[in-house]
Amino acid sequence: MAQPIIEFKNVAMQYGETEVLKSIDLEIEQGKFYTLLGSSGSGKTTILRLMAGFLTPTGGDILFNGERINDVPPERRRINTVFQNYALFPNMNVAENVSFGMALKGKSKTEMKAKVAEMLDLVKLSGYEDREISELSGGQQQRVAIARALANEPEVLLLDEPLSALDYKLRKTMQYELRAIQQRLGITFVFVTHDQEEALAMSDWIFVMNDGKILQNGTPVDIYDEPINHFVAEFIGESNIVPGVMRKDYLVSFAGKDFENVDGGMRPNEPVEVVLRPEDLDLVPIDEGKLVVTIDTESFRGDYYEITAHDDDNNHWQIQATNQAEIGKRYGMYFDPEDIHIMRLNESEAAFDARLEQYDEES
Ligand SMILES: Nc1ncnc2c1ncn2[C@@H]1O[C@H](COP(=O)(O)OP(=O)(O)OP(=O)(O)O)[C@@H](O)[C@H]1O
Ligand SMILES: [Mg+2]
Secondary structure (H helix, E strand, C coil), rough: CCCEEEEEEEEEEEECCEEEEEEEEEEEECCEEEEECCCCCHHHCHHHHHHHHHCCCEEEEEHHHHHHCCCHHHCCCCCCCCCCCCCCCCEEEHHHHHHHHHHHHHCCHHHHHHHHHHHHHHCCCCCCCCEEHHHHHHHHHHHHHHHHHHHHHCCCEEEECCCCCCCCCHHHHHHHHHHHHHHHHHHHHEEEEECCCHHHHHEEEEEEEEEEEEEECCHHHHHHHHHCCCCHHHHHCCCCCEEEEEECCCCECCCCCEECCCCCCCCCEEEEEEEEEEHHHHCCHHHHEEEEEEEEEEECCCEEEEEEEEECCEEEEEEECCCCCCCEEEEEECCHHHEEEEECCCCCHHHHHHHHHHHHHCC
């Protein structure tokens, strides 16, 4: 593997007596789109501030291209930040905002003008050089903030919930555009959000955080399909989570029945949690289903029906169905073996990896 551009080794951060980050290990590689995903207060901004150099860790080391940078000030790091509130200078126009960093570095007027034009083109604001900040919409201000950060030619761009103030439609557009900018420039983005859909849509790699810790990291597909524990499964999308028992490899029992599945490597009769995503469940005639459910509620969601139902074991199910169902009526519920995801109880990610490795060697 290539050397990581940023590395955290056992990084801790304490504010006074309060420890807000506990032993964070992470690696950021050049040229990828990373997302820190977590609820409010989980420590996302703290990690960005440590990366940018606005904070010094109280424990552990931060490396940039292999060199320790714990005490290197922000202006000497090739890292720029787009803040959540944009932090634009209201008394300067667009061009002055974008060239602010270059002016500090004493770049020539011609050089700055060319760079401003290039950056505004990148964020689709060509011709807006002389506009005042107060004459821009929220989305346009957002773009200026991105252009300003990129004008400094950082190796890493940090973005702290940059889209949270935008309406749904603009947010979707900006997600797409940010991703396109990242790919076009080929630099590293570390993006912060508490919106799991946004994280799944944009990232090459996601760190799921809670309470000052990284619970799981991986590609969006890994995290969605193989959540490591109950918290991640709930956080990363709507889930049905029911108690179960692994009878043996590839056979799991839940809701009073045994089902073939694709997981193995657990103790016989080990208690587990079973995850089934609503979009993986279908309603079918009773004799074609794997379980029988009774419909409780139904609501139309545009491209599907959101249905809640319960089985005879009184497990509750959320189902995204393409067809309407009748409340109070019994249906078959169908899913494929590979849609059944198994989570062990109270297992750390390290222990899980070690066990999987051992299992792969044995099989
Ligand atoms: N200067 C500070 N002094 C004391 N505690 C702080 C300080 N800054 C942050 N904290 C605490 O550290 C924890 C993590 O904060 P942080 O800002 O990193 O969270 P976050 O994940 O970015 O949350 P949000 O999604 O709300 O922005 C919180 O419990 C917060 O109250
Ligand atoms: Mg924050």
